[in-house]
Amino acid sequence: MESKDHAALAEVFNKDEDRVSWHDETLWWIRQKRDKNVHQLPEWELLRETASQIKFNVLSNLSTYLEQFEKNATCNGIKIHWAADAKEHNDIVLGLLKEHQINRMVKSKSMLTEECGLNDYLASHGIDVIDSDLGERIVQLAGEHPSHIVLPCIHKKKGEIGDLFHKYLGTPSNVDDPQFLTETARQHLREIFLTRRAALTGVNFAIAETGEFVVCTNEGNADMGTNLAEVHIASMGIEKLIPKREHLGVFLRLLTRSATGQPITTYSSHYSKPRDGKQIHIVLVDNGRSVQLGREDFRNSLKCIRCGACMNTCPVYRRSGGHSYHTAVAGPIGSILAPNLDMRKYADLPFASTLCGSCSNVCPVKIDIHQQLYKWRQVLVKAGYAPTVKKIAMQLMAATLASPTLYHAAGKMGRATIKFAPFAVNNKLNPWYKQRDMPAPPKESFGEWYARNRAGSQEPGV
Amino acid sequence: MSSREKILAAVARNQPEAVALPDLNALKDAAQLAEPADLLEKYITVLTGIGGTAYQVGSYEDITGILNVQFPEGRIVNTVTELHPHHQSHVFEDDIHSLENVELAIIKAHFAVAENGAVWVTEELMGKRVLPFICQHLVVIVPANQVVATMHKAYEQISNRSYGYGAFIAGPSKTADIEQSLVLGAHGPRSMNVFLLG
Amino acid sequence: MRVGLFIPCYVDQFYPGAAIATLQLLEKLGVEAVYPKNQTCCGQPMANSGFEHLTGGCNRLFIDNFANFDYIVAPSGSCVLHIREHLHDDKQTQLANNISQKTYELTSFLTDVLKVEHLPSRFPYRVGMHQSCHGQRGLHLSSMTELVAPAFSKPGSLLKMVKDIDLIELDRKDECCGFGGTFCVTEEAVSAKMGKDRVADHLHHGAEYITGVDMSCLMHMEGILKRQGSKVKVLHIAEILNAE
CATH class of the missing domain: 3.40.50.10420 (NagB/RpiA/CoA transferase-like)
Structure with missing residues (x-):
């Protein structure tokens, strides 16, 4: 089996952008056929x-x-x-x-x-x-x-x-x-x-x-x-x-x-x-099905009738290909089924989603797929399957956001470099910057503007 | 403990508190409200849309006439006695593999389903289970007044009847596995011709 | 009616214009809107990454800041959805629940609570509306193409009140842009491709502006537009509804 995770495999798949577009269009066409047909009922x-x-x-x-x-x-x-x-x-x-x-x-x-x-x-x-x-x-x-x-x-x-x-x-x-x-x-x-x-x-x-x-x-x-x-x-x-x-x-x-x-x-x-x-x-x-049946938050994944609609509609599946999920059943449904079989091996899959929710909407048996993706994330992190770097970053972020003092101080340090935003470090090591530019940093935050412009309000933060 | 006992015990232990089955009547009523007025017309439209061909005919003679023009050559296996004497009804040999060179198979169906173009066929109408699949072309004869609107009605019709094997067949065998290009005649019949009789 | 203005952290820091427009728009409509200064973030960045257990601090802050308002309104579908679904406090369950249920995304507050039927705004440009998923599928701000249900759009109905606006139709009416919170960096390749495809749909239909209810999606698309050297701009829907 592959040792690379979904993101790494998807990156390989995305090296040929025309092919990704073709894959996406082909599956989107099937999604449209589905829409056309179901709207007749x-x-x-x-x-x-x-x-x-x-x-x-x-x-x-x-x-x-x-x-x-x-x-x-x-x-x-x-x-x-x-x-x-x-x-x-x-x-x-x-x-x-x-x-x-x-x-x-x-x-x-x-x-x-x-x-x-x-x-x-x-x-x-x-x-x-x-x-x-x-x-x-x-x-x-x-x-x-x-x-x-x-x-x-x-x-x-x-x-x-x-x-x-x-x-x-x-x-x-x-x-x-x-x-x-x-x-x-x-x-x-x-x-x-x-x-x-x-x-x-x-x-x-x-x-x-x-x-x-x-x-x-x-x-x-x-x-x-x-x-x-x-x-x-x-x-x-x-x-x-x-x-x-x-x-x-x-x-x-x-x-x-x-x-x-x-x-x-x-x-x-x-x-x-x-x-x-x-x-x-x-x-x-x-x-593993009887085990999944015992997981209250995840048991209804067993309602699946294997139609594949969640794959056809998934914008991530369409642009990463089924093999990037490194499991027999790919896509959104595979991502909530696979961790039940092996949490360590499939810890990456529930994160291979924007939680857009389209999967749950097309599911013919109404599995709350995107909600389960969210819940699997919590389970996997608690079970210790989150990368250490991410864990530290999240703890730092949580500490910053739990304190108005730290939050405003971080903001003031310069809006382009505040540490809590994943997209905020403007250098080549930052994945955001590979294909996207940064937002232009404004002169002042809304909090600062509000303090200056609305009478009776106090200076925000410290 | 055997795997059977192990699995049943684990399932019994882990399954949630019993939830009742839904009443299907609300759904059936909603489906009935959406039924088209002319089921035959709907059936023909849908069958044509999925690559099948429909013929509205008044008699078995009409069918024979069309078949003689459409399928003048090749081995024909007919299971419909009413088509005598033009098409002898078939006496099956034990070795079903001998059906591999059948050009045309002619069978009856119990009824047709308007919403999806399917016909319902059970084993005794097929002669041999493999016949409607192994032939190059398939002819199905169904009474024109036996078209139901939806699959709900279809299963009401089937009810609790017993069969060894039965199939809904909707159009010719097909695949779109190569770049979603639709090709008729994947492994089974290249054409499905439904004669709506009466 | 006293409304607490909930401004998501990244809007506060990067897009104050969207927040100012939200405030001015509410004031224009006769609402007394107050911005509690000690707010930070709803906690969603942690929660969606699997660290919901670290959001206790954010939850407490949110409750402290917003307990005393009739409504809480935010120019974001995503953050509001998080509050609606996940705001909790084991010590004051009922209070947390009350607060979360009176938290509204801006456009739904305008259509459902204020029942706005006219706006004094004008925006003479071709505009593409991006349906942000959390607002649309989570908060049901608009009908969804997957479902067999009557069509409606709360943000769309408000945009139609804007004078001289030219709203474009998209090929894919409600496809995700690929921002997805930390997804935008952990799945950089797919995220960027999704963003490029979304932007291309708007450009193909001649949009001069792309708008939506969530600045996060727009920030992602803006990043792509800028990198491509496009002149097309993103604007939060509040800025268009507030434009004169």
């Missing part, structure tokens, strides 16, 4: 509120729903497995493949398997995994990870994809036509679908009352994989449950409108029973 805000309430109900009854789901899915002929952490999840998947003497698997999109590092784990045990979502296949060929949970290769330009396809899939050099490249991937992956005996998918929603689960794709790659394979493994975070089938009506209306501005994904497939003689296995994964 006058009941949109009620839809969000309802979804949020359903998810609160789920979180507050999760243990019951999990048992109910297990019972109903088992009745339907699905085998349920429980994984406490990433390692156990990976072991279960490997065990299932070994049991069926399978050493090649096709996989559709599952951010959970990214979170668990499944591909690398299986590769180290001699299992060949091919990602079948086009974007995921592209990043897999590039030896990278998805930079966005819905749009895995949003950071890649078509020329770079053309080069990858030339190198690995035998397309002519310098061909970057999306239609042609997609057709190439179609042919390449069709052969994979037809020859793989095991298919792994993620789970978008699982229904406690029926024991079925729903997988959403636009490409149809999940269905191609599972409906041709003997063994279907579905990896699912325990928070993906919803109580009733009718609740799908709420969530399927929200998911894709929020994600890409489509009214629904091309395929919303409901898996209830395995095909005759075939198998479906569901791996229910905790991996």
